[in-house]
Every structure is written in structure tokens, then in C-alpha cells.
Amino acid sequence: MNAISRRQFIKRAAALTAASYVGMKLPFFLADAQGQDADTWTRGTCRLCGVGCRLELGLRNGKPVALRGVSDSRTNLGYLCMKGMLFHKIMEHPDRLTKPLYREKKSDDFREISWEEALDIAAQKFVDVKTEYGSDACAYYGSGQAQTEETYFFQKVMRAGLQTNNVEGNPRLCMASAVGGYLTSFGADEPIGGYSDIEQCYYFFIIGSNMAEAHPVIWRRVMRRKLDNPDTVKVVNADPRISATSRIADLHLQFDPGTDLALLNAMAHVIIEEDLVDHDFLRDYCVFKKGGDTIDFDQFAKDVAEYTPEKAAEICGGSMNPDDIRKTARWFANSKGTMSMWCMGINQRKRGVWANNLIHNLHLLTGQLCKPGADSFSLTGQPNACGGVREGGGLCHILPGHRPVAKDPLRKDVERLWGVPEGRIPPKPGYHTMAMFSAVNDRKIRAIWINCTSPAQSLPNLTPYRDGMAQDEVFVVVTDVFATKTTEVANLVLPTAFHFEKTGVYGCTERRSQITPKAKDAPGEAMPEVWMIREWARRMGEKLNDPVFAKVIEPFEGLEPDFDLPKAIWDEYTQKLTKGRDNDLRGATYDVLLQMPDGVQWPAPTEKFALTGGAVKKFVRGKDPLVEEHGEGDAPYVFYGPAHADKKLYVWFRPHALPGEVPDDEYPMYLSTGRIIDHWHTTSMTGRIPELLRANPYSFVEINPKDAERMGIKPNDMIEITTRRGKVTMPARVMEGPLEGTVFAYWHDMAESRMINKVVNDVFDPGSQEPEFKIGACRIRPVSGPRDLDPVVTQL
Amino acid sequence: MPIGGFVITVAPEEIDTVEAELSGRDACEVHGTDDKGNIVAVLDTETSDAMDDIVHELEQDARILSVGLAYLHAEDEVEKIIRGELTPDLRKRRRNESS
Numbered sequence: 105m106n107a108i109s110r111r112q113f114i115k116r117a118a119a120l121t122a123a124s125y126v127g128m129k130l131p132f133f134l135a136d137a138q139g140q141d142a143d144t145w146t147r148g149t150c151r152l153c154g155v156g157c158r159l160e161l162g163l164r165n166g167k168p169v170a171l172r173g174v175s176d177s178r179t180n181l182g183y184l185c186m187k188g189m190l191f192h193k194i195m196e197h198p199d200r201l202t203k204p205l206y207r208e209k210k211s212d213d214f215r216e217i218s219w220e221e222a223l224d225i226a227a228q229k230f231v232d233v234k235t236e237y238g239s240d241a242c243a244y245y246g247s248g249q250a251q252t253e254e255t256y257f258f259q260k261v262m263r264a265g266l267q268t269n270n271v272e273g274n275p276r277l278c279m280a281s282a283v284g285g286y287l288t289s290f291g292a293d294e295p296i297g298g299y300s301d302i303e304q305c306y307y308f309f310i311i312g313s314n315m316a317e318a319h320p321v322i323w324r325r326v327m328r329r330k331l332d333n334p335d336t337v338k339v340v341n342a343d344p345r346i347s348a349t350s351r352i353a354d355l356h357l358q359f360d361p362g363t364d365l366a367l368l369n370a371m372a373h374v375i376i377e378e379d380l381v382d383h384d385f386l387r388d389y390c391v392f393k394k395g396g397d398t399i400d401f402d403q404f405a406k407d408v409a410e411y412t413p414e415k416a417a418e419i420c421g422g423s424m425n426p427d428d429i430r431k432t433a434r435w436f437a438n439s440k441g442t443m444s445m446w447c448m449g450i451n452q453r454k455r456g457v458w459a460n461n462l463i464h465n466l467h468l469l470t471g472q473l474c475k476p477g478a479d480s481f482s483l484t485g486q487p488n489a490c491g492g493v494r495e496g497g498g499l500c501h502i503l504p505g506h507r508p509v510a511k512d513p514l515r516k517d518v519e520r521l522w523g524v525p526e527g528r529i530p531p532k533p534g535y536h537t538m539a540m541f542s543a544v545n546d547r548k549i550r551a552i553w554i555n556c557t558s559p560a561q562s563l564p565n566l567t568p569y570r571d572g573m574a575q576d577e578v579f580v581v582v583t584d585v586f587a588t589k590t591t592e593v594a595n596l597v598l599p600t601a602f603h604f605e606k607t608g609v610y611g612c613t614e615r616r617s618q619i620t621p622k623a624k625d626a627p628g629e630a631m632p633e634v635w636m637i638r639e640w641a642r643r644m645g646e647k648l649n650d651p652v653f654a655k656v657i658e659p660f661e662g663l664e665p666d667f668d669l670p671k672a673i674w675d676e677y678t679q680k681l682t683k684g685r686d687n688d689l690r691g692a693t694y695d696v697l698l699q700m701p702d703g704v705q706w707p708a709p710t711e712k713f714a715l716t717g718g719a720v721k722k723f724v725r726g727k728d729p730l731v732e733e734h735g736e737g738d739a740p741y742v743f744y745g746p747a748h749a750d751k752k753l754y755v756w757f758r759p760h761a762l763p764g765e766v767p768d769d770e771y772p773m774y775l776s777t778g779r780i781i782d783h784w785h786t787t788s789m790t791g792r793i794p795e796l797l798r799a800n801p802y803s804f805v806e807i808n809p810k811d812a813e814r815m816g817i818k819p820n821d822m823i824e825i826t827t828r829r830g831k832v833t834m835p836a837r838v839m840e841g842p843l844e845g846t847v848f849a850y851w852h853d854m855a856e857s858r859m860i861n862k863v864v865n866d867v868f869d870p871g872s873q874e875p876e877f878k879i880g881a882c883r884i885r886p887v888s889g890p891r892d893l894d895p896v897v898t899q900l
Numbered sequence: 901m902p903i904g905g906f907v908i909t910v911a912p913e914e915i916d917t918v919e920a921e922l923s924g925r926d927a928c929e930v931h932g933t934d935d936k937g938n939i940v941a942v943l944d945t946e947t948s949d950a951m952d953d954i955v956h957e958l959e960q961d962a963r964i965l966s967v968g969l970a971y972l973h974a975e976d977e978v979e980k981i982i983r984g985e986l987t988p989d990l991r992k993r994r995r996n997e998s999s
Contacts (some may be wrong), residue, residue, distance in 0.1 A: 111903070114903050114973045115903055115929070115942050115944060117905070117971060117973075118903050118904060118905025118942045118970070118971040118972075118973065119905050119929075119931040119940060119942050120905075121905050121970045121971040122905035122906055122907045122931075122940045122941075122942075122968075122970035122971065123931065123932060123940045124970075125907055125968070125970055126907055126934060126936070126938045126940065127934075128931075128932045128934055128938070128940055129932075130931055130932060130940070141973055141975075162973075164975060167975075167978050167979075167982065168978060169973060169974060169975035169978055170971070170972060170973040170974070170975070171971070171972045172970065172971040172972070173969075173970055173971070182970060183907070183968040183969065183970060184968070184969040184970065184972070185967075185968070185969055186951075186952060186955050186956075186967075186969060188969055188972060189902075189948050189951070189952060189972065189974075192974050192977065192978050192981075193948065193977075193981070193988035194988075196978055196981045196982055197981065197987070197988055198981070198984065198987055199987075316966075320966070320968075321968070323966065324909070324966045324968055327909065327965050327966050328909070331909070331911070331912070331936065331937060331965070332936065348959065351962060351965055352965060
């Protein structure tokens with residue numbers, strides 16, 4: 105056999121891996137050649153979106169050199185996307201934060217300090233603030249990218265140590281409306297089904313999501329299902345904007361932003377009028393609600409009667425026609441299995457909870473739920489919004505295990521489980537995110553720890569909140585891997601270990617918890633957050649002479665931070681706090697998780713069940729082990745969610761309502777914003793540009809060709825976008841994406857002149873407190889032809 | 901000089917033309933196709949940015965439904981980063997693009 109070069113070996117490995125996913129045989133093979141491409145492979149979860157792709161990181165001589173998918177993972181089936189390129193670039197990047205940094209005033213330069221000094225400062229500042237201004241002057245703002253152990257431990261210290269429920273996280277900005285929708289419709293957070301429904305689905309109703317760019321690996325499964333069954337599987341993409349997701353759609357419904365509530369009600373109207381209703385399902389499992397009242401089917405039918413397809417088409421504008429609405433509704437009802445999928449287009453809305461309810465309504469009216477291929481499936485944006493923040497107690501109103509903090513028995517439960525005195529956790533929720541940063545502005549919050557997120561770029565109507573964080577009266581600690589717009593307003597910056605440089609669990613979109621073990625050391629003095637939290641908490645307890653802090657960290661003292669410490673945190677969370685809850689994760693021990701190619705879907709109360717992968721469907725007898733505990737008789741479904749004592753699903757009447765801000769004479773266009781596949785959020789990771797020798801990435805604004813022609817705008821012209829909140833300028837991309845009368849701007853750019861969140865509306869949903877990033881009013885004008893754009897560099 | 905193994909999926913009727921175009925690119929080797937629209941291809945580029953650019957370009961092509969990464973190797977680039985010869989531009993480059 106001829107020897108092949110190492111490079112040739114690697115190319116063959118790449119080809120064979122890809123070919124194996126589609127069952128393609130190639131005319132070569134690789135003899136056992138250990139170490140040619142990597143010495144070790146460590147299996148973990150991707151860092152970068154809510155899909156939960158499983159991958160293996162290949163190290164050679166301790167350095168990251170390769171990535172490959174895990175083909176027997178039930179999330180990605182082995183596939184990855186190009187965001188995976190980031191791993192080797194981020195891990196070894198020279199801009200990584202490697203030492204603690206401090207400055208007394210925000211106008212000073214940072215100086216490097218020791219960990220001892222840093223932890224002491226962090227502890228002293230929070231203690232001083234608590235002593236002088238009270239517990240609620242302290243706050244924690246975390247992230248759907250923090251590991252569950254980190255979120256759980258931070259919130260334990262905040263609530264039981266510092267005695268504040270000012271615990272929030274950036275999922276408030278993206279998923280809170282989905283949470284609100286699930287709780288009010290189903291009585292329980294998170295999808296009933298999961299990805300496995302995709303391969304059994306016959307109708308995909310995709311609304312308010314550009315899945316092809318935001319969740320490409322799950323998109324691939326939808327695409328494959330459609331391609332393999334072109335005539336029997338239907339896809340409808342409902343979005344004001346035509347995107348890559350429309351490429352496989354049988355129908356694209358395009359409508360003015362914010363008018364989808366009318367569309368969804370019209371679909372319900374058709375389903376009722378044409379008697380496509382599953383009366384048995386409604387009778388057995390559902391009640392109808394309107395405001396604070398319980399109504400009946402007839403009343404509900406009367407209430408949606410005004411939403412004829414004709415009326416909805418008029419409200420929706422765009423190219424909407426009533427026959428398409430009828431077709432969509434009929435497909436929805438009649439298919440052998442219907443999945444709705446949605447993301448920020450539905451959630452980041454003033455009436456985001458209502459929009460979620462209206463989607464759920466369609467599933468309830470038609471019985472398209474619980475059976476294979478049928479689900480009302482919210483796509484989660486971040487890799488651990490579900491596992492850490494929604495399940496682990498990372499929002500101001502919920503304790504771990506889906507326990508509302510305001511419910512006395514549940515709060516006392518948690519105090520007892522933590523071994524802290526009754527009354528230790530405050531009885532009222534803390535500030536939600538927008539209120540938290542308003543409180544920072546008003547100096548009601550004087551010490552805030554911001555972990556793994558950059559609110560100084562990601563908040564809507566950014567400018568006042570950034571100015572608030574920049575005040576010297578507010579002590580700001582930031583933990584991150586790189587400098588960001590938020591480290592610019594920090595006093596103390598602590599360097600964190602990145603993914604695969606520490607051990608922890610992420611819970612993805614489909615209730616699946618998956619572990620990523622440490623594979624390599626973090627650079628410099630960067631440390632895992634769980635270590636920092638413990639050290640910080642101990643010092644605060646000593647300074648306050650408060651033994652409860654010691655109690656809070658007692659199970660975690662003396663444990664090495666790379667594995668034993670996070671494991672002990674995970675054990676406490678799962679074995680104590682999820683026991684008996686709907687997200688029972690007791691079976692998903694580290695031992696079990698490390699064995700799984702993927703992970704475990706809760707509920708999974710036993711290791712035996714967890715080893716099968718856990719609950720593919722909640723609430724379904726035979727698939728959900730908790731049904732037997734909660735179930736009466738032998739009904740096939742039991743909806744035991746913690747928020748609905750009656751164990752019923754609620755069909756909510758929600759009227760059409762306008763967005764917070766719509767076009768008028770002064771601001772005649774809709775402004776919408778969103779993500780782009782190859783940038784992740786604020787680009788603190790994906791946008792590192794320390795020196796520029798070539799053209800730089802930047803934001804741009806999509807403009808419909810008709811609008812462009814009318815305004816004399818050519819591709820790449822610089823466009824000034826003005827709203828009531830300010831103006832930004834960015835280049836134009838003229839394309840058949842947005843509807844006429846709407847512009848769509850990408851939000852990832854760190855350049856001040858192009859930072860679209862400065863002009864985005866911060867009105868929020870009254871139920872979920874999630875801001876309406878997706879819809880605002882603006883005017884645009886060309887200010888110049890194409891320009892070379894300034895580099896964007898965020899340095900310390 | 902990263903190497904990436906991909907499954908590129910196109911609508912089945914487009915497979916021959918897309919395969920021919922991919923094969924014509926210097927950085928791309930096509931290793932096989934099937935009748936479901938799958939093309940197994942390996943990209944071998946100077947830099948990961950160059951690979952990003954190619955993938956991005958492919959994703960903009962309306963005939964291409966999905967570009968699925970299966971395997972990525974980038975040791976040469978990691979060594980350059982460690983030696984200080986390359987500072988990763990983590991943001992994908994977006995040159996002035998028209999519709």
C-alpha cells in the first residue's frame with residue numbers, strides 16, 4: 105500500500121466522515137492511523153446555539169486542532185455548521201482575557217491584579233452595597249450561554265446569600281415570551297415533543313424564524329424530511345421577510361410585521377368554520393380562556409368569528425391572500441402530524457406571549473399534539489437558555505425546578521433543601537431585565553455581576569442603559585472570555601475558562617441535557633466561573649459574619665474546580681431541586697451523561713430511564729415516566745404541568761393587537777432586526793478584529809428593490825436609519841427579502857455608528873417582559889455612495 | 901490550511917450542475933453524490949476565513965439547501981495563532997455585497 109501524506113490522510117478522514125452521514129461508500133479507506141489528525145477526541149456540546157449539536161474536539165499536543173460531529177447524536181446526527189470554526193480560533197486567540205483586571209473609576213485604565221485581590225474586591229463591594237443600600241441594590245445578570253452549574257450556583261448565592269431575587273439573564277430578551285406561552289397554554293415550560301418529531305412530521309408551519317440561518321443543523325433535518333417526501337410533506341414559511349428558509353417552502357406567507365396575530369386567529373377561524381376541530385381532544389384535555397374567565401367552545405368560536413381570512417388578509421397587507429390562509433389552515437388540521445416551529449419573530453414582541461398562545465391554540469383545536477410528528481415546538485436561541493436559566497432558576501421570578509418564587513410552599517421547599525433558614529429567600533420576584541437596567545440607571549442597583557453576556561450591546565434602545573452602567577456609582581463585575589462593549593463599562597473584569605476548558609452541562613431546545621467535559625486548560629489565569637462563585641461567596645460570608653453563606657457553599661468546599669466542583673453542583677441541583685418536579689433530572693447524573701452520545705431528555709427520574717435517552721414526549725403515557733405518578737385512570741395523556749392545577753390545556757382567546765410602534769408620517773417604514781448565520785450575537789467572540797489589513801465585516805440593512813428604486817438607493821449606498829431613539833448608518837443590500845415598506849438590519853455590529861440596538865424600541869410584553877426587538881418604525885435616507893468602513897475593535 | 905468535510909445538499913435536479921461547479925473550484929474536491937441531492941465534498945483552503953467565504957457563497961446560492969459540516973481540521977492555523985503569526989478575524993468577512 106502506498107503511504108499517503110498526512111494532509112491526504114486528513115482529507116480522506118474529512119471525506120469519509122461526511123460520506124458516512126449519508127451512507128455513501130467512497131473508494132478508499134483509512135487504515136488504523138491513530139494520532140495522525142488528533143491525539144485525543146473529547147465529546148461535548150457545541151457552544152453556539154440552541155440546537156445542541158454534539159461534537160468531538162480533537163486535541164494534538166494539548167492544542168485544539170480538529171472537530172467532528174457525533175453521528176449517533178439524536179440532535180445533529182453528526183452534522184455541524186460553520187460556527188464550529190470558532191472553537192480553535194477562540195481558544196487560542198491572543199485577545200483572550202487571562203488575568204483579573206480592576207479599576208476604581210471607569211475612566212481609569214485597567215490594571216492587572218491577583219485573583220486574591222479580585223475576589224476580595226468583588227466580595228467587599230457587594231457587601232458594602234448590601235450594607236448601605238440593602239440586598240436589592242445587588243444584582244446578577246447572566247446568560248443562556250452559561251453552564252447550568254454556573255447559573256444555579258450564582259442564583260443560590262444571590263438568593264440565599266445576598267438575599268435578593270435580582271437574578272436575571274439574557275433569555276429574558278429572547279425566550280421569555282415562549283416561556284410565558286408554554287406556561288399559560290400548557291401549564292408547563294418547554295416543548296412537549298422534540299426533534300424526533302421532525303422525521304414523522306407531515307406539515308411544517310415555520311413562523312417568525314429563519315431556521316436555515318439561525319438553526320441550520322435542525323433545519324437540515326426539516327429539509328431532508330421534505331426532500332425525501334416532496335409530495336406528502338408540506339412546508340409553509342410565514343415571515344414578513346423571504347429568507348433562505350423559504351427555499352423548500354410550498355407556500356411563503358408574507359405579511360406586515362406584527363399582523364401575524366390576525367393570521368393565526370384566521371387560521372383558527374377556518375379550522376372551526378370548516379369543522380376541522382378535534383372535538384375529542386378538546387373535550388378530554390382542554391378548556392377555553394379569555395382574560396380572567398373560563399369560556400366555552402361556542403364563545404371562543406364567536407370571538408374568532410370576526411377573523412375571517414378576508415379580514416386577516418386585509419390586516420396583514422403584504423401579499424397575503426385569503427385562499428392561502430385557508431390552505432395553510434387546512435393543511436395544519438388535516439396532516440398526519442403537524443409541527444409548528446418559531447423563534448424570535450414571535451417571541452421578541454410586545455404581544456409575544458399572545459403570539460405563542462395563538463400558535464398553541466391551533467395545535468389544541470386540531471389535536472396536533474402528543475402524537476408522533478405533531479408538536480408546538482419553540483426553537484431556543486442559546487445553547488443553555490432552557491437548561492440553565494429556565495430550569496435552573498435564572499430569572500427573577502423562578503427558583504430551580506420551575507418553582508415560582510412567590511409561591512410560599514415552593515420557596516420554603518427550596519430553603520429546606522438548601523438547609524438555609526426559612527425566610528432567607530425574599531418572597532417577591534426581583535427586577536426583570538429591562539427593570540433591572542432601569543434600576544441601574546436610577547442607581548437603585550449599585551452592584552451588578554454580569555456573566556457571559558454583553559447587555560451594553562444587546563439591550564434595546566441601548567444608549568440610556570449603557571450610560572447607566574457606565575456610572576461610577578454602580579460597581580460592575582464582568583466575567584467573560586474577551587473584552588466586550590460591557591467590559592468597557594466595568595470596574596472588575598474576570599477572565600473565564602471557555603467551553604471545553606471547564607466541565608458543565610447545557611440543556612438545549614428539546615429538554616435535553618448534555619455534558620461537555622474539560623479537555624484542555626484555559627489560558628493564563630482564566631478560571632471556571634463555579635470556582636469564582638464559591639470563592640466570592642465565602643469571602644462575603646466572612647465579611648458579613650453571616651454563616652448562611654458558608655452553608656450555601658458547604659457541599660462544594662474543597663473540591664477541585666475542573667470536574668468535582670461542577671459535578672457536586674449538578675448533583676445538588678438534579679438530586680435535590682429537580683426531584684419530584686416536572687423537569688426531574690435525577691437519572692441524568694454525570695456518569696450517565698458521560699456515557700451518552702448525546703444526553704438525556706427530562707423527565708428522567710431514574711438512571712435506567714435516562715440511559716435510554718429520557719422522555720421523547722412529555723405527558724404521554726408510556727413515554728413519560730411521570731404520567732403514572734400523576735395520571736388518573738388510563739388516559740393516554742396527562743398534563744400535569746406545575747402551572748395548571750386542573751391538568752388542562754388552555755385555548756386562549758387573544759385579539760389582534762398592534763405592535764408598540766407602527767409606521768406613521770414621520771417614520772413611515774417598519775424596522776426589523778435579526779441575526780446572521782456566521783455571527784453569534786454581539787460578535788464579542790465572532791467579531792474579534794484586533795488589527796485590520798483587509799475589509800471588515802459590518803452590519804448592513806436589507807431593503808426591498810421597490811423601496812430602493814423609489815428612494816434612489818443603490819446596493820452598498822450608506823443608509824441612515826432614524827427612529828425616535830436615534831440614528832445609525834449602514835450599507836444597503838437591495839434584495840427581495842423584506843416586504844416593501846420594511847427594512848431589516850443585522851444587529852451584531854460593534855461599531856457605534858452601526859449598532860442597531862441603539863435605535864430599537866424597548867417596549868416590552870406585559871406578561872413576559874420581553875422587549876419588542878422585532879418591530880419598530882423608522883425612516884431611511886441614503887447619505888452617500890459606498891464607503892470603506894471603519895474597523896471595529898473592542899479592546900480593554 | 902484548514903480542511904473541511906461537508907455534505908452539501910441540493911435539490912436533486914440541480915445536482916449535476918452544482919457538482920460540476922464545485923469540482924471546478926480549486927479549493928474543492930467532490931468525492932461523491934447520490935440521488936437524494938447529497939454531494940460529499942472536501943474544502944482545502946489557505947485560511948479558515950477563505951473556507952468561511954466559500955461556504956457563505958454556497959449558502960447564498962438558491963440551488964443549495966444546506967451545507968453541512970462533518971469534520972474540520974485546522975492545525976496549521978492553530979500553530980500560526982500560537983506563534984503570533986495570525987490573529988483570527990473571528991467575524992466572517994462581508995465584502996460589499998450587492999443583491
